[in-house]
């Protein structure tokens with residue numbers, strides 16, 4: 249696991265670096281805050297999140313997947329899935345349950361307190377993909393345990409999924425201007441920067457769409473896909489949080505009195 253973790257970590261690191269370069273050369277949206285300011289803030293917030301992912305989220309998944317494998321527990325063990333289909337089926341189920349988890353993060357008040365930190369970013373780029381409160385990741389350890397116990401993926405598949413998931417998250421948060429036709433063609437299969445940008449819009453109806461992480465089919469399935477939007481420029485963030493927040497404020501945010509993100 250350690251060797252795979254190192255390999256996977258390197259792959260994700262390279263993807264982040266490549267996306268940082270391409271979003272610099274071909275930006276999709278005009279920035280409203282200085283890039284250096286946001287990079288510093290997001291890096292500080294990301295530090296705690298990265299520690300929780302490596303020390304808790306990934307190990308929890310591995311331990312539960314190992315136990316499920318030994319005990320023959322989970323859908324992939326109960327269903328007579330042909331050997332060649334177990335991995336694709338497992339990937340689909342893991343990706344779908346992350347769609348569900350993302351929606352829950354917006355719907356359940358306790359989860360939203362933490363997920364809100366990610367949505368208060370006033371620009372969207374590859375650094376936003378790392379800006380998650382450590383508490384959100386800690387809470388997602390519980391979801392990961394349930395997800396893996398119900399699906400029963402092989403440990404190796406779970407580790408591959410983690411790399412794919414993190415790379416997809418970096419890609420769709422990036423500020424990379426892909427040619428419109430290419431973005432549209434890709435959006436038929438995976439979540440693209442334009443598609444996920446809509447989810448970070450200040451308009452509540454737009455935020456309540458495009459919850460998918462890797463494959464866009466889950467939004468299509470639940471009729472929550474939104475590729476078209478009004479011609480006016482996309483404003484990133486939440487209406488109630490228009491001032492830039494520093495790392496300390498962001499880390500304290502879930503524990504403060506909440507104000508409605510979309511004041512009436």
Ligand SMILES: [Zn+2]
Nearest residue numbers: 350354363447
């Ligand atoms: Zn969200």
